Amino acid sequence: MLQRTYSLTALIAIWGVAAALLQSRLLPGPLTIGAAIVTDIRTGELPFQMACTLGRVAGSFAIAMVLGTIAGYAMGRSKAFDRYVDPWLVVLLNMPALVIIIFAYIWIGLDETAAIVAVAVNKLPNVVVVMREGARALDPELDEMAKAYQFARLSRIRNLVLPQLAPYLAASSRSGLSIVWKIVLVVELIGRPNGVGFVLGSAFSLFDMAKILSYAICFIVLMLLIESLVVQPLERRANRWRRRPA
Amino acid sequence: MWCNRLNDAQTAGDAAPLELRIAAKSFLSADGARVEVVRDLQLRLEAGSFGALIGPSGCGKTTILKIAAGLDPDFRGQLRTPGSGRLGIVFQEPRLLPWRTVEDNVRLALPADRADVDLGDLFEILGLGSHLTRYPAELSLGLARRTAIARAFAVGPDFLLLDEPFVSLDEAIADRLREELLALTARAKVTTLLVTHDLTEAVEMADRLFFLSDRPTHIILEKALPPPRGGRSSDVVASISDEMRALIAQAAIEHGKS
Numbered sequence: 001m002l003q004r005t006y007s008l009t010a011l012i013a014i015w016g017v018a019a020a021l022l023q024s025r026l027l028p029g030p031l032t033i034g035a036a037i038v039t040d041i042r043t044g045e046l047p048f049q050m051a052c053t054l055g056r057v058a059g060s061f062a063i064a065m066v067l068g069t070i071a072g073y074a075m076g077r078s079k080a081f082d083r084y085v086d087p088w089l090v091v092l093l094n095m096p097a098l099v100i101i102i103f104a105y106i107w108i109g110l111d112e113t114a115a116i117v118a119v120a121v122n123k124l125p126n127v128v129v130v131m132r133e134g135a136r137a138l139d140p141e142l143d144e145m146a147k148a149y150q151f152a153r154l155s156r157i158r159n160l161v162l163p164q165l166a167p168y169l170a171a172s173s174r175s176g177l178s179i180v181w182k183i184v185l186v187v188e189l190i191g192r193p194n195g196v197g198f199v200l201g202s203a204f205s206l207f208d209m210a211k212i213l214s215y216a217i218c219f220i221v222l223m224l225l226i227e228s229l230v231v232q233p234l235e236r237r238a239n240r241w242r243r244r245p246a
Numbered sequence: 247m248w249c250n251r252l253n254d255a256q257t258a259g260d261a262a263p264l265e266l267r268i269a270a271k272s273f274l275s276a277d278g279a280r281v282e283v284v285r286d287l288q289l290r291l292e293a294g295s296f297g298a299l300i301g302p303s304g305c306g307k308t309t310i311l312k313i314a315a316g317l318d319p320d321f322r323g324q325l326r327t328p329g330s331g332r333l334g335i336v337f338q339e340p341r342l343l344p345w346r347t348v349e350d351n352v353r354l355a356l357p358a359d360r361a362d363v364d365l366g367d368l369f370e371i372l373g374l375g376s377h378l379t380r381y382p383a384e385l386s387l388g389l390a391r392r393t394a395i396a397r398a399f400a401v402g403p404d405f406l407l408l409d410e411p412f413v414s415l416d417e418a419i420a421d422r423l424r425e426e427l428l429a430l431t432a433r434a435k436v437t438t439l440l441v442t443h444d445l446t447e448a449v450e451m452a453d454r455l456f457f458l459s460d461r462p463t464h465i466i467l468e469k470a471l472p473p474p475r476g477g478r479s480s481d482v483v484a485s486i487s488d489e490m491r492a493l494i495a496q497a498a499i500e501h502g503k504s
Contacts, residue, residue: 141339141341142341142343144317144337144341145341148315148316148317148333148335149333149335149354149355149397149401150357151354151355152358159343159346159354160343163343163344163345166345238345241344241345241346241381242383
C-alpha cells in the first residue's frame, strides 16, 4: 500500500514538473486540474455526467455477464451446441467494436437501448469464451456425487457449479469492466447527448485539455474504487475456503 | 434422531432385496474398440444385509457399483434397488465440495424431508464433532473419509454403496473406521454393498461375499458367512479367509476349464 502511494505521488510530481517547464495550454498542471475538478463537482456537472456513464457501464456489463455466462456454460457442457454456435462466436469476436456500435445506432436508433446493446454485444463474446472454458473444467466426479445424492437443480447450480466457475467469473468480470467502460465512452462520443464520452468529445473539439484530463482522471479513480471496494472483496469471499499460505 | 426414519422404514416391511442383473456392459476405448467389462453378472442381496464384492484391480468393480447406484444407465440388464431406493454412497475419493464446510457438505446432500434433522449423534460417532466448521482442504484424508461416510448415513439411506472407502488410510485408522461403519450399518439396518480388493476386510464386515472374475466380469463364487458379522475375532477372520482363498483358487481353475 505504501509503495503504491509513493509510486502514484511520483507520477503526479513528474507531471507537475513537466507542466511547469512547458507552460503550455496543452498540458495543464495537477493544481489546475484539481481546481477544475472541484468546480465541476460543485456545479453538479461532473457527478451527473459520471452517473450517466456509470449507469450505461452497469447495464451493459450485467447483460453481457448474464447472457455470456449462460451461453458459455451451455457451450462448455454440450459439444453439439458448441459446434453450432462456435462460428457465430468467432464472427462476433472479430467484429470491430466500432462496427457493432454503428450497426446498433442505425438499426435500433440513436437511443439508450442501442448504446447499451452495442456495448453488451461487444463484451459478450469474451465472457462466452472464458465461461466455456470454465464449464469444460467442471469436475465430473462432483457431478456424479450430486447426481447420486439427487441435488435439486438450484442447489446444484449454487453449491456445485457457481463455486467452480467463480475464478472464471472473476477473470471475465475484471477484464470485462475495463473493456466495457472504454467502449461506453466511444458509444457516448458517437451518439449520446451526455456522459463522460460526450463531454470528452466536445472538449476535444474545443481543445480543452483541462476538461479532458479532469474527467478522464475522475473516471479512472471511480473504476479503481469499484475494483478495490466491490470486485476484490467479492473475490476474497468466494475464495475464503482456499487454504491461505501460512 | 437421524436413525429413526431408518428403523421406521424397516418395521414398515420395507424388505425388498437388491437385485442386479447385468447381461452386458461395455464401453468404447480411446482407439474406438469396444471393450466388454461385465457379462452375465447376477447379484441378489437381502434387505438389511451386508454384501461385499471382491475382485482383482481393474476387473470392473467400480463400474458395477456405478450401475448399482443408478449413475450409469448404459448397460443391458436390470436393477432393482432396495426400499424406496434412497441411496447413500461413499466413493473411492471423499468427493467433498472444497468450498463448503464439513457440516454443509453433509447437510447439502440431505433430501428435503430431512433438511432439519439432528446430526449431532452421527457426527459424534464419527469423531467429526470438533471439525464441523472446517473446510475439506484443512482435513486429513481420514477425516475427509469420515465426512463422506457421515454424508452417506445422514440421508437415511435404504441402500448404501461403499467403493473401497478405506484405501490409502493407515491400518489403525482404517480399522477404527471399519468398526464405526459396522456400528452404523447395524444400527440403521441398511442394505449395504461394499467393493473391495481386500479379502480380510470383506470377511470382517460382510455377511455375503461375491467373488468376481477378470474381465469380462461375472461372479465366480458366492458365499454366505455365518453370523454375527462384525463380531468375528481375528482368528475366525483369518481361518475364513484361508478357506475362501482355497475356494477361489478352485473356482478360478474350474472357470478356466469351462
